[in-house]
Structure formats: structure tokens, C-alpha cells
Amino acid sequence: xxxxxxxxxxxxxxxxxxxxxxxxxxxxxxxxxxxxxxxxxxxxxxxxxxxxxxxxxxxxxxxxxxxxxxxxxxxxxxxxxxxxxxxxxxxxxxxxxxxxxxxxxxxxxxxxxxxxxxxxxxxxxxxxxxxxxxxxxxxxxxxxxxxxxxxxxxxxxxxxxxxxxxxxxxxxxxxxxxxxxxxxxxxxxxxxxxxxxxxxxxxxxxxxxxxxxxxxxxxxxxxxxxxxxxxxxxxxxxxxxxxxxxxxxxxxxxxxxxxxxxxxxxxxxxxxxxxxxxxxxxxxxxxxxxxxxxxxxxxxxxxxxxxxxxxxxxxxxxxxxxxxxxxxxxxxxxxxxxxxxxxxxxxxxxxxxxxxxxxxxxxxxxxxxxxxxxxxxxxxxxxxxxxxxxxxxxxxxxxxxxxxxxxxxxxxxxxxxxxxxxxxxxxxxxxxxxxxx
Amino acid sequence: xxxxxxxxxxxxxxxxxxxxxxxxxxxxxxxxxxxxxxxxxxxxxxxxxxxxxxxxxxxxxxxxxxxxxxxxxxxxxxxxxxxxxxxxxxxxxxxxxxxxxxxxxxxxxxxxxxxxxxxxxxxxxxxxxxxxxxxxxxxxxxxxxxxxxxxxxxxxxxxxxxxxxxxxxxxxxxxxxxxxxxxxxxxxxxxxxxxxxxxxxxxxxxxxxxxxxxxxxxxxxxxxxxxxxxxxxxxxxxxxxxxxxxxxxxxxxxxxxxxxxxxxxxxxxxxxxxxxxxxxxxxxxxxxxxxxxxxxxxxxxxxxxxxxxxxxxxxxxxxxxxxxxxxxxxxxxxxxxxxxxxxxxxxxxxxxxxxxxxxxxxxxxxxxxxxxxxxxxxxxxxxxxxxxxxxxxxxxxxxxxxxxxxxxxxxxxxxxxxxxxxxxxxxxxxxxxxxxx
Numbered sequence: 001x002x003x004x005x006x007x008x009x010x011x012x013x014x015x016x017x018x019x020x021x022x023x024x025x026x027x028x029x030x031x032x033x034x035x036x037x038x039x040x041x042x043x044x045x046x047x048x049x050x051x052x053x054x055x056x057x058x059x060x061x062x063x064x065x066x067x068x069x070x071x072x073x074x075x076x077x078x079x080x081x082x083x084x085x086x087x088x089x090x091x092x093x094x095x096x097x098x099x100x101x102x103x104x105x106x107x108x109x110x111x112x113x114x115x116x117x118x119x120x121x122x123x124x125x126x127x128x129x130x131x132x133x134x135x136x137x138x139x140x141x142x143x144x145x146x147x148x149x150x151x152x153x154x155x156x157x158x159x160x161x162x163x164x165x166x167x168x169x170x171x172x173x174x175x176x177x178x179x180x181x182x183x184x185x186x187x188x189x190x191x192x193x194x195x196x197x198x199x200x201x202x203x204x205x206x207x208x209x210x211x212x213x214x215x216x217x218x219x220x221x222x223x224x225x226x227x228x229x230x231x232x233x234x235x236x237x238x239x240x241x242x243x244x245x246x247x248x249x250x251x252x253x254x255x256x257x258x259x260x261x262x263x264x265x266x267x268x269x270x271x272x273x274x275x276x277x278x279x280x281x282x283x284x285x286x287x288x289x290x291x292x293x294x295x296x297x298x299x300x301x302x303x304x305x306x307x308x309x310x311x312x313x314x315x316x317x318x319x320x321x322x323x324x325x326x327x328x329x330x331x332x333x334x335x336x337x338x339x340x341x342x343x344x345x346x347x348x349x350x351x352x353x354x355x356x357x358x359x360x361x362x363x364x365x366x367x368x369x370x371x372x373x374x375x376x377x378x379x380x381x382x383x384x385x386x387x388x389x390x391x392x393x394x395x396x397x398x399x400x401x402x403x404x405x406x407x408x409x410x411x412x413x414x415x416x417x418x419x420x421x422x423x424x425x426x427x428x429x430x431x432x433x434x435x436x437x
Numbered sequence: 438x439x440x441x442x443x444x445x446x447x448x449x450x451x452x453x454x455x456x457x458x459x460x461x462x463x464x465x466x467x468x469x470x471x472x473x474x475x476x477x478x479x480x481x482x483x484x485x486x487x488x489x490x491x492x493x494x495x496x497x498x499x500x501x502x503x504x505x506x507x508x509x510x511x512x513x514x515x516x517x518x519x520x521x522x523x524x525x526x527x528x529x530x531x532x533x534x535x536x537x538x539x540x541x542x543x544x545x546x547x548x549x550x551x552x553x554x555x556x557x558x559x560x561x562x563x564x565x566x567x568x569x570x571x572x573x574x575x576x577x578x579x580x581x582x583x584x585x586x587x588x589x590x591x592x593x594x595x596x597x598x599x600x601x602x603x604x605x606x607x608x609x610x611x612x613x614x615x616x617x618x619x620x621x622x623x624x625x626x627x628x629x630x631x632x633x634x635x636x637x638x639x640x641x642x643x644x645x646x647x648x649x650x651x652x653x654x655x656x657x658x659x660x661x662x663x664x665x666x667x668x669x670x671x672x673x674x675x676x677x678x679x680x681x682x683x684x685x686x687x688x689x690x691x692x693x694x695x696x697x698x699x700x701x702x703x704x705x706x707x708x709x710x711x712x713x714x715x716x717x718x719x720x721x722x723x724x725x726x727x728x729x730x731x732x733x734x735x736x737x738x739x740x741x742x743x744x745x746x747x748x749x750x751x752x753x754x755x756x757x758x759x760x761x762x763x764x765x766x767x768x769x770x771x772x773x774x775x776x777x778x779x780x781x782x783x784x785x786x787x788x789x790x791x792x793x794x795x796x797x798x799x800x801x802x803x804x805x806x807x808x809x810x811x812x813x814x815x816x817x818x819x820x821x822x823x824x825x826x827x828x829x830x831x832x833x834x835x836x837x838x839x840x841x842x843x844x845x846x847x848x849x850x851x852x853x854x855x856x857x858x859x860x861x862x863x864x865x866x867x868x869x870x871x872x873x874x
Contacts, residue, residue: 003513004537005505009530016503024515024792031791034784038501041478051835052500053520054527059498060519060727060785063490064475066453068442076440078461082497083490084779085732090491093446100441119703119710147861170706177709189830193861196824222700223820229712229750263659266556269607271742272614273556275666279738286734290497295522296733297723301716304741305708311748313666340862342521344840347471348497354468355461383660387633393626398488403781424584424630425777 009054017057045347052345064291064348066355067092071104072370079371080352081287087395088283091378092371102241105373107366110234113159114335116191116226118176118199124216126165129174132212133163136205140176143201144194151190156183158194176202179232184361186294186337188226195224228298229305230333237369238329239377246326251385257326259384260319264328267315274315277376278307281316281330284375288368292356293342293349299334306333317376330373334365393423400428410435446492454494482784489782501728501785503792504529508541509807516808517789518724524832525720528815529808539678542810544803547671550596551772553628553663555613555636561653563602566611569649570600573642577613580638581631588627593620595631613639616669621798623731623774625663632661665735666742667770674806675766676814683763688822694763696821697756701765704752711752714813715744718753718767721812725805729793730779730786736771743770754813767810771802830860837865847872 003023011019017032025031035058040046050056062082067089070077079096081089099105122129141158148157159179166173176198180191199221206212206219246253267277282300289296307316319328338361343349353359356367382388397418401411414431421427440460448456454469462468472495477483487493499519504526507514516533518526536542559566578595585594596616603610613635617628636658643649643656683690704714719737726733744753756765775798780786790796793804819825834855838848851868858864 003505003515008505009527020503020515020792024794031788034788035501037477037479037482038785040474040498042474045474048839049498049500051839053502053523053525054832055502055504055530056500057503058501058785058788059496060501061477061486061496061783062499063486063493064472064495064497065490065492066457066494067492068440068445078440078457084730084783085734086490088490090446093492115709117707117709119700119707121699147863150863166707170702173703173706175707189826189833189862192826192829196826199824220696222696222703223817223824225710225713225820225825227709227713228716229709259657259659262558263556265607266610266659269610270554270556270603270612272552272554272664272666273662275738275742276662276664279665279734282734282738290499293521297522297716297719297737300734300737301712301719301741304738305712305745305750308742308745308750313742313745342836345836346498346521348475348495351468351471351495355457357461380660383662387636387660388662389626389629389633392629395491396626399778399782402485402488425626426584426587 013050013057016055020057048345052342062290065089067096069093069096069100070370070374071096071100072107072366074104077357077367078355079288079367080291080355081284081371082290083283083287085283086399087392088287088375090395091382092284092374095374095378095381098377099239099374102239102245105237105239105370107235107237107370109362109365110236110331111232112181112362113232114180114182114187114191114226114230115232116178116180116195116224118178118195118202118224119222120174120176120202121172121220121222122174122216123172124213128211128216130163132206132209135209136202137161139205140198140201144197147190147193151182154183154185156181156185156187161198182337184338185340186298186335188298189340191226192224195226199224228302228335230302230335231306231309233335234331234333235365235369236329236331237366237373238327239373240325240327243321243324243326256384257321260326260328260380261321263380263384264315264317264319267317271313274307274313278304278316280379281372281376285368285372288371289336291349291352292336292338292364293346293352294336295341299336302333302335317373328373328377330369330376332369332372334368336364336368337361338364394418397423397428400425401432404429404432406432450487450494453492457494485782489779499727502526504533506530506533506537507807507811508533508537509544509803511541514794514804515792516725516804517728517792518721518808519727520720520724522720523836524829525724525812527832528819529721529811532811532815532818535814536676536811539676539682542674542676542807544672544674544807546799546802547673547768548669549618549799550669551617551619551624551628551663551667552669553615553617553632553661555615555632555639555661556659557611557613557639558609558657558659559611559653560609561650565648565653567600569643569646572646573639574598576642577635577638581634584627584630588619591620591622593618593622593624598635619774621775622777623735623772625735626777628663629661632663636661665738665772667739667772668743668746670772671768671770672802672806673766673768674803674810675764676810677762677764680758680761680763693821694758697763697765697817698758700817700821701752701754701756704754708750711744711750714752714754715741717816718809718813722805722809725808726773728786728789729773729775729801730783730789731773732778736773739770739772754810765810765814767806767813769806769809771805773801773805774798775801831855834860834865837862838869841866841869843869
């Protein structure tokens with residue numbers, strides 16, 4: 001029986017699942033039942049989710065959680081977080097509480113410019129191309145006037161377009177570098193529509209440009225697409241306090257501050273450390289990206305490329321001791337939206353935005369940067385004091401217990417036992433075995 | 438009324454939501470109802486999901502979809518994908534079908550070594566440190582024998598530990614670079630537990646080492662943690678075919694192949710393009726990462742750092758025309774697991790792994806790399822032919838219709854109307870308005 005299939009997308013959801021049942025589940029109904037047990041009982045709500053993308057057969061649950069006590073620019077936030085990894089939300093909450101008592105987080109949007117390119121081949125005389133671009137530039141901007149109207153009303157639109165010569169890197173390769181302001185939208189559809197129109201007008205006008213020879217007129221556009229590299233869409237978040245006030249029952253403030261700064265220096269110096277260091281930042285940041293219906297692949301790509309911009313992949317956060325003050329900060333590129341896309345479609349995204357008190361895109365950039373910074377603070381704090389495993393395994397204990405199908409009594413006994421004992425997967429198995437035998 | 442809160446994690450789920458209702462929802466019950474409408478009616482299943490992480494209040498739905506017709510190393514796969522972005526699953530399915538007729542995908546795991554470091558400060562004589570490390574190395578490996586037992590049974594364990602001098606970059610900074618094989622597990626907990634034990638033994642033994650002066654004995658471990666940079670855990674996926682067989686009714690094979698290779702050259706040359714190019718790869722890859730219960734932040738960080746390894750952020754895929762053959766391939770670092778973590782816990786992850794015919798970690802690496810390559814093929818194919826917006830907006834049309842609360846008749850009429858008309862957000866609004874007035 002062949003697993004090849006034609007016209008699959010035209011089957012309805014149940015037919016798709018039945019096809020899986022026949023070809024991949026060996027008629028084992030259990031898997032079908034699991035898929036169906038995740039359908040929402042409200043069929044209209046379920047249909048909405050089915051139509052987000054193609055070939056949907058169920059809803060994948062990711063935990064929707066909240067981290068309270070984030071003081072950002074003197075306003076208190078509770079942050080919605082969607083993430084599957086245990087201990088991240090607990091760590092964010094702990095960091096928020098820690099800094100709540102020390103003045104909270106300061107955040108500031110440094111810039112909001114997005115960009116995209118029309119990539120094209122041109123093997124003719126460069127001066128003619130420059131002259132042509134100068135002539136055609138107003139016409140290019142005019143060509144998108146129609147579908148820029150809505151964006152303009154919201155304070156956005158095309159900012160500028162420039163001709164960039166990349167022939168030193170690749171023969172005959174130029175692009176039109178276009179910059180945009182997209183207000184509260186992430187703006188991908190707007191930008192891509194503009195770029196495709198620029199490309200069309202650019203080619204048409206080239207055919208009519210008298211300065212070109214007949215071969216020069218045949219400019220070949222390779223592709224037109226926004227860039228997720230957005231170093232001109234930058235947000236900064238910071239915490240600082242007197243070193244003395246870092247002292248807690250666990251550690252002395254100066255010792256902590258110095259070890260913390262050293263840990264950041266190491267993440268600056270060593271790419272193998274920097275990658276995991278930044279991954280920790282993204283644990284917090286992506287959880288907000290997901291909860292607010294933004295695109296984490298876009299954010300991840302832009303952030304990590306930014307981390308490598310000096311030619312050496314490095315930490316996105318910085319820390320310093322200046323006199324009697326400890327300072328810890330991040331600067332990070334984030335192109336995100338609070339309108340458009342899933343934001344007005346996914347009911348839980350609406351809830352998340354309500355929890356965040358209906359932020360603008362700029363406010364959301366600040367909230368995300370703060371969550372990333374808080375997460376990094378919590379991770380580095382754990383690493384340089386107790387080690388990461390102690391806290392992580394405590395949080396992970398419940399997952400291990402669920403794997404072992406532990407009942408409520410077994411769970412309580414295990415949690416009590418491991419209060420002061422090192423948790424490992426095998427130690428938990430052994431303890432549960434001892435309870436059961 | 439203050440939004441500060443103490444002991445929040447100890448409230449139960451309903452109490453947490455009621456606290457939100459009071460402090461953030463202005464007693465608007467609608468938001469509470471939405472949160473509750475996403476709870477699973479099976480309370481035992483719901484409790485399982487609640488316990489994955491901390492402070493959970495609901496389940497965030499991401500669409501769970503499937504893309505059939507992936508021929509990988511002559512075996513047919515249907516790939517489970519979890520993603521919120523429209524058009525990704527359709528694009529993956531199209532690319533799979535395209536290559537199904539042209540020999541399918543070949544994939545190969547090149548290496549599976551994971552790594553982690555014990556980062557420490559030492560300002561003494563380097564030769565003494567080298568001598569100490571030589572002495573202590575067997576004892577370090579011995580110290581983790583106990584909790585390596587299970588991993589060894591599965592064919593994994595510690596591979597090697599090495600002393601690395603980083604003092605040229607940062608004064609007094611060394612690390613112990615440790616390599617691991619973790620079989621079918623991603624291995625984060627195992628690796629971190631080993632590293633923390635190495636650190637403990639290393640410090641203890643240093644205090645006893647006669648070769649050190651009293652200050653040299655006080656080695657300060659800054660932190661011990663795995664690295665998500667895994668260039669020694671590498672998988673390769675490839676498609677190739679005769680250029681003639683690329684010809685379709687849409688385009689001629691040679692023209693397509695040359696334009697495709699040019700698009701890849703541009704993504705190699707220009708970081709602004711490379712970032713979005715690689716983002717497209719991750720659209721497909723992360724959807725499998727999520728569906729199989731793996732950690733997309735870890736994968737993203739490792740992949741993008743790898744893309745910048747030459748000091749210049751660049752495309753992860755390559756394409757060439759060699760004689761009459763077109764070849765397109767990817768090499769990408771992926772540390773993922775098919776046991777441990779969420780894989781044995783999340784019922785839908787179990788379904789996803791069943792759809793993938795219970796892959797080993799190596800097979801999963803191949804499947805993920807193929808999905809990334811397929812996604813990139815589909816994206817570049819769109820970009821260099823019709824443009825990205827045409828296909829994307831067709832897929833996105835249903836989302837726009839749902840935003841406008843279109844009913845079934847309105848949806849059908851709109852889809853029919855936009856079959857041959859350019860879709861934009863405002864054009865759809867205008868058309869729906871025309872239907873309604």
C-alpha cells in the first residue's frame with residue numbers, strides 16, 4: 001500500500017486523519033483518539049484554528065503561563081509566556097521580583113526602521129544605472145502610493161530607497177535597499193507588496209530608459225523580499241543598582257557582581273558559551289513572541305545574526321561595575337507587531353495583549369527585551385551560584401513524575417524526599433520504585 | 438490597587454486567573470471565559486499539560502498539521518508540522534511532491550558529538566595547570582561514572598575532556614571542553630549534570646594538588662554548562678536531478694536552475710538576504726522541532742551561529758549546476774532527541790513520532806534537515822518565479838476572511854473572486870464590503 005498521495009490538501013480533516021490511520025498508525029485507533037481529544041468542543045472556534053494554516057489535523061498545546069511583578073519604566077506588568085520548557089517562567093518571575101525591589105527595568109526603543117531589498121542582475125555600465133535610478137526613484141515611490149495609504153494613516157510608509165552596488169562581492173549583483181516604517185504592524189506583507197511593486201516598475205521603466213543599451217535595458221530582478229535582519233529596529237533594556245543592595249542571604253553583593261560581570265565577559269569572549277547564553281535570553285523573549293502571535297523564526301534569525309555582526313558571535317547582554325553601581329543591559333533588534341497577522345485572529349493572543357494592557361509595537365519591543373534580559377539574569381545568577389541543574393531539576397521533577405505515571409500521594413512523597421537531595425532521572429525512578437515495592 | 442503580588446506561584450490556576458481578572462481585565466469576564474474555553478475537558482489530560490511548566494493558566498493552540506509525500510533515502514514520510522504561519526505547510530508539501538517525482542531527498546548524518554564547558558579562572562603558572570589537568574583527567578571521568586551508566590547502556594557517555602587556554606582572549610580564562618555522545622536523547626540534563634560534577638571534582642582536586650601554590654589551588658569555577666553550538670553534530674540533506682527534468686509548464690529547466698543558483702549566490706553574499714533565507718529554512722525545520730517536542734531556541738541558536746562561523750553571516754544552503762545536473766543541499770548542526778524531555782510526555786509528540794515511524798535521533802536529524810531544505814526550495818522557487826506574495830496571500834486569504842468574520846458564503850465568493858486578482862488586505866476588505874452593502 002503506497003504512502004504516496006495526490007490531492008491530499010483537498011481531503012477534509014477527518015479524511016486526513018483516516019489516511020494517517022491507514023498508512024502510518026497500522027489502524028491503531030489510539031492515535032486517532034489522541035488527535036481528536038485535542039479538538040475544541042466549540043466547533044466554530046475549532047474551525048478558526050483549523051484555518052490558520054493548511055492540512056491541520058489537531059491543536060498542539062503549548063503551556064500558556066504568566067510571570068507577574070515586572071516593573072518596566074515604573075509601570076507594573078504581568079507577562080504572558082508560551083513555552084514548553086520547565087523552569088523558564090519560574091526563573092523570569094524570580095528575576096522580576098528581584099529587580100522589583102531594586103528599581104525595576106528601564107527600557108527604551110532606539111529605532112524602528114524595517115528594510116527589504118529588490119535583488120537584481122545588471123552587467124552594464126554602472127554610471128548609466130546610477131543615472132537611471134535617480135530618474136526612476138520618484139516613480140518607484142509613487143507606484144506604491146495606493147497600498148501605502150492605510151499604512152500612512154497609521155504613521156508608516158516607505159522611508160527611502162537606495163541603489164546599492166554589491167558587485168565587489170558578486171559580479172553583476174546590485175540591490176535596491178528600501179527602508180520602511182510600519183507603525184504597530186510587523187509589516188511583512190506591506191513590505192513585500194511594496195518591494196514586488198518596486199521590482200515591477202523598475203523593470204518596466206528600465207525597458208523605456210533611453211540611456212541604456214538594448215542589453216542594459218533587460219535588468220533581471222532575481223527576487224524581492226523583506227529582510228529579517230533589522231539592526232535599525234533596536235530596543236534597549238537595562239537594570240542597575242548599588243552593588244551593596246545585591247547582597248542577599250545567599251551571597252555577598254560585591255562577590256556576586258564581580259562573578260556576574262566575569263560570566264558576561266566569558267560569554268563575550270567564547271562563542272560556544274555565547275550561543276547558549278543568548279539561547280537563554282531567547283527562552284524568555286520567544287515565550288512573549290509566541291504569546292503575542294508574533295513570528296519567532298523572524299525574531300530568532302535577526303537576533304542571532306546581530307549577535308555575529310562584528311564577525312565574532314558574541315553575548316547580546318553586557319554587564320559592568322562602575323564605582324559602586326552594578327549595571328546589566330541588552331540591545332537587541334526586534335521587528336514585531338501588535339496589529340495584523342495572528343494578533344487579531346487568535347483569541348489567546350488577544351488575551352495576552354490584554355494582559356499586557358494593549359501595548360503599542362514599541363511597548364511590546366520593550367517588554368520583550370526586558371523579558372529576555374530578566375531570563376538571562378536568572379540563568380547567569382543560577383550558573384554562578386547554585387549551578388543550573390539544581391533549580392532546573394526541581395522544576396523538571398514534576399515532568400519525570402508524570403512520565404512515571406505517579407499518583408498524587410507518590411508525587412507528594414517524592415517532592416518531600418527530594419527537597420534536600422540531588423534530583424536525577426535515575427534517582428527519581430529508584431525512589432518511585434522503592435515506594436511501589 | 439497594586440499589581441505587585443507575593444506567593445503567586447502558590448495560587449491554583451483558577452485563583453491566578455481571578456487575580457488577572459481583578460488586576461488586568463477590569464473584571465471583564467470575557468477574557469476569563471476565553472482562557473477557560475481552551476482547557477481540555479479531560480481534567481487528567483489538562484493537569485498533565487498544566488504541570489509541564491509553572492504558572493500555567495491555559496493551553497496555547499498552535500496548528501498541528503501534516504505534509505505528505507516526503508521521499509527521504511527511498512522511504513516515504515509524512516511530516517508532522519506545528520507552526521502558526523500560513524503557507525509554510527503548503528510550501529513544504531509542494532516541494533516534497535516536486536522532488537518525489539525527481540528521486541526524492543538524500544540525507545546523511547555526518548557527526549553526533551555534543552559538547553559543554555567548565556569555565557574557570559586561573560591566574561597562576563600555566564605549566565602547573567597543564568600538569569594538574571593531566572593528573573586529574575581520569576578522576577574527572579571516573580567522577581561521573583555513576584550517572585553515565587544509563588547513557589552508556591544506550592551507547593552514549595563522555596567522549597573526552599580537554600583543557601583549553603583562552604587567556605589570549607580574556608586574562609585568566611580557561612575552560613575544560615567536554616565532548617559527549619547522547620544517543621537518542623538531546624542530552625542537556627545528562628551533559629549539565631556531568632559538567633557540574635566535573636567542576637566539583639576539579640575544584641576539590643585542585644585544593645589537594647601539591648604542585649600548586651596556595652593561591653593557585655583556589656581555582657574559581659565561574660560556570661558549567663552545555664553548549665548549544667554543535668558544529669560537530671551535523672547533518673546533510675540534498676536533492677539533485679538532471680536540469681532538463683526541472684522544466685515545468687511554468688518555466689524552462691535551464692532558466693530555472695540558473696536563476697535558482699544565482700539566488701543562492703546572493704544569499705551567500707549578502708547578510709540581509711541570508712538572514713531571511715535562513716529564516717525560511719527554519720520555518721520548516723522548527724515546525725518539526727516543535728511537533729517532536731524538541732527545543733527550538735536551542736536549535737535556532739546553534740544554527741544561526743553556524744551560519745556566521747566564517748565571520749560573515751551567510752546562507753545555510755548551497756546550489757550548483759554541474760554539467761547537466763542541478764544540485765541543492767544543506768549542512769546544518771542539529772542536537773535533537775527522540776527520547777527524554779517532552780517526547781515521552783506530550784501525547785501529541787507521541788503521535789508526531791508515530792507519524793514519523795518512531796525515528797532514532799539520527800533519523801530525526803535527517804527528517805528535519807530535509808524539511809528545512811524543502812522549505813527553502815519552495816521559498817526560493819516562489820521568489821524567483823511568481824514572487825512570494827502571490828502564494829502567501831492566497832494562503833493568508835482565509836485569515837483575513839476570519840478577521841472580518843466572513844460567513845461561509847462570503848468566503849466562497851471571495852476565494853472565487855481572488856482566483857485571478859491580486860490579494861491585498863485592503864482589496865479583501867473592499868470586496869467584503871461590496872458583498873455586504
